[in-house]
Amino acid sequence: MKRLFLFLFFLNIVFASNAQKFMTKNGYLSFFSHTPLEDIKGENNQAAGVLDISSGEMVFQALIKSFHFDKALMEEHFNENYMESDKFPKASFKGKITNLPDVNFSKKGTYDVTVEGDLTIHDVTNKVNVKGTILIDDTGIKANSKFNIVPEDFKIIIPGVVRDKINKDLEIAVNMKYEPLATK
Amino acid sequence: MKLYIKIALFAVSFVAISAILAALYMFNLKHTDMSKAKPDFIVSATDLQKEFELNETAASARYINKILEVTGTITSITHADSNYLNISLKTGSDISNVICTFPAVGDLSMLKTGEEITLRGQCSGFLMDVLLNNCAKVTKRNKE
Numbered sequence: 001m002k003r004l005f006l007f008l009f010f011l012n013i014v015f016a017s018n019a020q021k022f023m024t025k026n027g028y029l030s031f032f033s034h035t036p037l038e039d040i041k042g043e044n045n046q047a048a049g050v051l052d053i054s055s056g057e058m059v060f061q062a063l064i065k066s067f068h069f070d071k072a073l074m075e076e077h078f079n080e081n082y083m084e085s086d087k088f089p090k091a092s093f094k095g096k097i098t099n100l101p102d103v104n105f106s107k108k109g110t111y112d113v114t115v116e117g118d119l120t121i122h123d124v125t126n127k128v129n130v131k132g133t134i135l136i137d138d139t140g141i142k143a144n145s146k147f148n149i150v151p152e153d154f155k156i157i158i159p160g161v162v163r164d165k166i167n168k169d170l171e172i173a174v175n176m177k178y179e180p181l182a183t184k
Numbered sequence: 185m186k187l188y189i190k191i192a193l194f195a196v197s198f199v200a201i202s203a204i205l206a207a208l209y210m211f212n213l214k215h216t217d218m219s220k221a222k223p224d225f226i227v228s229a230t231d232l233q234k235e236f237e238l239n240e241t242a243a244s245a246r247y248i249n250k251i252l253e254v255t256g257t258i259t260s261i262t263h264a265d266s267n268y269l270n271i272s273l274k275t276g277s278d279i280s281n282v283i284c285t286f287p288a289v290g291d292l293s294m295l296k297t298g299e300e301i302t303l304r305g306q307c308s309g310f311l312m313d314v315l316l317n318n319c320a321k322v323t324k325r326n327k328e
Contacts, residue, residue, distance in 0.1 A: 025283060025313060026262040026270045045268045045285045046308070046315045065248065065308035066315055068268075068287065072215045089244075089309055 020054040022141050022178035029062055032171045040166070042067035042078060049176050051143065053105045056097035058115060058143070060174070063089055082156050088123045095128075103134050110135050115145070124154040132174070143176040215287075218304040218320035221251050229256025229282040229314075233275035236310040247307040253322060255302040256282060261295060271301065272313070284316040292321060 027047030033040045047062040064085035069075040079085040095117015097103065103111040111134045119128045132145030148169035151158055158166070225247065232254060235243040256273030259281060263269055269289050273282040284305050286292055295301065305316030 025272075025281075025311075026264065028264055043268070045264045045270055046283055046311070046313075046317075048312050061311055063308045063311055063315055066285070066317055068285070068317055070214075071211070072213045073211060075215075090311070 021050060021052050021181040023050045023181050024048065024176050024178050026177070027060065027062070028173075028175040029060075029067075030173045031067075032173070033166050035166045037165065040069075040074065042069050042075070044068065047174075047176070049143075049178070050181070051141065051176075051178050053103075053141075056100035058093070058095050058097065058117070060093040060176075062091050064091060065089065082151070082158065083122060088121075091119075091121045093117055093119050093128075097134075105136060105141070108136050108138075119149070121149075121154045122156050126153055139177070140180075141178040143174065143178070145174045147172055215318050216251070216306075218251065218306070218318055219322065221304060223253035223304055224250040226253045229254050229273035230275045233277060233280055233282055233314050236314050237277065237280065240310050244309055248309050250307055251304060252307050252316065253302065253304045254282060254284070254316065255300065258295060258297050258299050258301055260297060263289070271295070271303075271319075273301070280313050282314045282316065284319040286319045286321075 025048045026045060027049045029044040029047045031042050044062050044066045045068075046066040047060055049058065049060045051058050064083045065079060067075070067078065069078065095115050098114045098116050100113075103113060113132055113134050114129065115132055116127070116129045118125050126149075128147070128149075130145050130147040132143060135142040135144065148171055150169045232247075232252070235246075254273065256275070258271055259274045260272045261269065262272075267288060269286045269292055271284045271286065271292075273284065275281055284303055302322040303316075303319050304322055305319035308315040308317050
């Protein structure tokens with residue numbers, strides 16, 4: 001009887017803590033760079049992300065090979081020459097909303113947030129501090145952000161001839177539509 | 185002008201123009217049309233996910249960058265902000281599916297959850313799910 005009670009107690013904790021977690025497996029990530037010749041844009045619709053609204057913790061993971069380019073050759077160069085996706089298949093982010101008290105997850109609206117954490121690309125980890133928004137509406141929780149990174153910070157080498165033609169930093173966009181984590 | 189100079193000039197310009205055209209063609213080349221591509225592997229969503237779950241390294245070596253023809257039952261359809269569509273296929277696992285990204289919505293708007301689909305796509309690897317990209321639906325007409 002005591003054991004059953006304990007079991008129910010733990011079950012309750014699991015359910016309660018899961019109710020605070022939201023996730024997506026269809027997250028959108030893109031990077032964009034303008035060049036005089038053409039715009040370079042890669043899009044990934046398969047990013048996985050978890051948001052814990054009680055602690056403000058955010059985790060993202062994505063496969064480099066899931067980035068899709070309009071042109072086949074561009075995608076090949078991205079994977080083989082720059083990201084070396086066979087060697088470093090994943091990119092990830094682990095961080096926290098620093099101004100969590102400003103967000104009321106039970107009230108519809110748009111909230112400005114700052115997220116701080118570790119961004120790992122090309123097996124190099126850098127601390128980043130980015131601004132974004134949390135949008136709460138009928139469909140759930142959405143998180144959006146746009147920020148810039150410098151490829152060289154992640155030891156991504158772009159040859160001089162090409163380097164001079166593209167901006168020093170690339171624009172990264174993040175769009176997540178979270179759903180409550182299913183409790184099973 | 186001597187005839188051989190004319191011929192030489194013509195040959196040189198012909199080579200140069202072909203080289204430029206070839207470079208432009210390569211540069212603008214689109215992705216393989218999966219509805220017409222020949223699959224490297226034909227597999228069910230359940231078997232594919234199981235292989236990755238049991239031995240990710242071996243399955244990665246076998247499937248990544250390869251064209252897979254996968255059959256499975258649709259568990260969810262997600263419209264992205266962009267002109268992409270994600271379809272999840274049911275597997276033997278509750279938490280891990282096969283997620284397939286289609287570059288254009290097109291005639292896929294007719295699909296519903298619970299339906300069976302056969303599709304072709306390029307395998308990107310395994311995150312929490314097996315991920316396929318550049319997918320196209322396979323109809324009876326273009327089935328292998």
